[in-house]
Amino acid sequence: MIYNSKKIINSKIEHIVFRSLVFIIISLFAEYIIWKRITLNYQFQINIIILSIWILLVELVLSFKRMFKLHPINYWSSFLIPLTFNILYNLFIFKYLNIYFVNSILSTLIITLLIDYESGILSSFIFSVYFGLIYGFDVKFTIALFIPSAIIAIISKKIMRRIEIFLPFIIGSLVQMLCFYILDLSDTTYDYAGLFVVYFFNTLITMGILPFFEYITRVYSDIGLLELGNLNNPLLKKLTLKAPGTYYHSMIISNIAESAVEHIGGNTILARVGSYFHDIGKTWKPSFFTENQKNQNPHNKISAKLSSLILNNHVTYGQELAKKYRLPILIEDMIVQHQGTRIKQYFYKKYYDETGIYDKEMFKYPGPIPQFKESAILMICDVTEAMTRSMPDLNVNDLTEKLDDLIQSLFFEGQLDDCGLTLKELQMIKGRIIRTIMEMNHKRIKYPKIDQKNLRR
Numbered sequence: 001m002i003y004n005s006k007k008i009i010n011s012k013i014e015h016i017v018f019r020s021l022v023f024i025i026i027s028l029f030a031e032y033i034i035w036k037r038i039t040l041n042y043q044f045q046i047n048i049i050i051l052s053i054w055i056l057l058v059e060l061v062l063s064f065k066r067m068f069k070l071h072p073i074n075y076w077s078s079f080l081i082p083l084t085f086n087i088l089y090n091l092f093i094f095k096y097l098n099i100y101f102v103n104s105i106l107s108t109l110i111i112t113l114l115i116d117y118e119s120g121i122l123s124s125f126i127f128s129v130y131f132g133l134i135y136g137f138d139v140k141f142t143i144a145l146f147i148p149s150a151i152i153a154i155i156s157k158k159i160m161r162r163i164e165i166f167l168p169f170i171i172g173s174l175v176q177m178l179c180f181y182i183l184d185l186s187d188t189t190y191d192y193a194g195l196f197v198v199y200f201f202n203t204l205i206t207m208g209i210l211p212f213f214e215y216i217t218r219v220y221s222d223i224g225l226l227e228l229g230n231l232n233n234p235l236l237k238k239l240t241l242k243a244p245g246t247y248y249h250s251m252i253i254s255n256i257a258e259s260a261v262e263h264i265g266g267n268t269i270l271a272r273v274g275s276y277f278h279d280i281g282k283t284w285k286p287s288f289f290t291e292n293q294k295n296q297n298p299h300n301k302i303s304a305k306l307s308s309l310i311l312n313n314h315v316t317y318g319q320e321l322a323k324k325y326r327l328p329i330l331i332e333d334m335i336v337q338h339q340g341t342r343i344k345q346y347f348y349k350k351y352y353d354e355t356g357i358y359d360k361e362m363f364k365y366p367g368p369i370p371q372f373k374e375s376a377i378l379m380i381c382d383v384t385e386a387m388t389r390s391m392p393d394l395n396v397n398d399l400t401e402k403l404d405d406l407i408q409s410l411f412f413e414g415q416l417d418d419c420g421l422t423l424k425e426l427q428m429i430k431g432r433i434i435r436t437i438m439e440m441n442h443k444r445i446k447y448p449k450i451d452q453k454n455l456r457r
Contacts, residue, residue: 113221124149245291281318341367376419
């Protein structure tokens with residue numbers, strides 16, 4: 001245990017050192033590009049400030065974010081690559097166009113859309129400080145860059161359509177012009193007109209390269225998730241053709257999960273799209289899953305052990321498809337986590353009846369247990385939807401009782417230990433799930449039978 005802890009700490013230190021080296025290299029490149037020289041004094045001054053802010057602020061804040069803990073490579077890449085790219089890109093604007101055309105909309109927008117607005121603000125602060133130092137250690141210039149960038153991050157956090165990206169472009173460019181004017185940095189029409197044009201151009205670049213960052217890092221924006229959730233997606237079409245029952249099951253769960261996640265302020269788009277893909281592994285041997293069975297159950301002809309392996313495979317094969325098609329890393333998580341490490345009770349009991357042996361490990365799903373709220377809610381909704389199929393008379397009282405038992409069972413099995421859901425949120429989720437299911441299964445009036453002759457015009 002001590003050895004593993006030391007190994008983890010050493011690995012974190014190595015990653016911090018690597019990320020710090022990136023900024024040292026950028027500083028060397030910046031001085032050479034702009035002034036055609038490299039001096040020890042300048043490098044020491046600029047790097048001591050940038051690395052102090054980076055290590056004491058950015059590394060510290062982001063290390064506490066759940067997604068950076070779960071997938072450090074993916075999320076650090078989605079933070080560092082856009083930021084580095086934008087700094088280098090603006091160095092050329094500084095050198096060959098005009099210092100007053102420099103702006104951080106490109107990296108701030110991409111990081112906000114991929115991760116969250118807090119990360120976007122952090123990236124804009126680093127960007128602003130960097131160019132403030134290059135400008136001559138000028139605090140006013142740093143402020144003039146940071147204020148519009150922070151505003152861009154805040155107003156971009158709910159963007160779900162590409163056309164909406166033009167709102168932060170308009171507001172950001174106007175605020176930066178205003179900052180330049182108030183701080184007496186520039187008051188020429190050329191500077192303002194040029195800044196507006198560069199802002200517009202950078203916004204177009206952002207819209208164009210965002211899908212490439214999503215594909216490279218497998219961290220998707222809400223825009224990318226919505227495009228991925230198109231029902232004409234090859235994987236979903238494959239699910240429709242090979243496992244139509246599973247497809248229908250996934251569509252129902254997506255409505256329930258989205259409603260529940262919305263109620264606690266989670267990512268509803270992730271919940272919906274993740275629900276679409278969570279059972280994609282059932283395209284391998286779909287007839288072994290009840291929702292796709294018509295007459296015979298093939299499990300009756302094989303051993304309980306083999307049945308358990310086939311059920312496990314829908315998780316592992318689903319993960320393989322997620323990697324192959326480069327689905328978002330969080331959707332891959334939802335595929336492998338939606339069953340957690342639960343025991344397949346039916347086959348566990350069947351094996352005991354046949355052999356007299358209790359073997360929990362043999363009948364556990366491979367896991368891991370849910371690591372974030374949307375994944376845990378998917379697990380609850382998945383089991384609840386399957387449970388409602390076996391209820392002959394669906395009513396609020398019975399559903400409430402069964403859902404209470406289910407959540408209690410998941411809680412005591414330890415399936416909800418790592419997801420971050422509170423007891424209050426579980427209560428909120430339960431109420432919304434019951435309401436959504438009852439609304440989806442409302443009874444219709446019985447239509448009277450009328451002679452067709454009386455219906456003719």
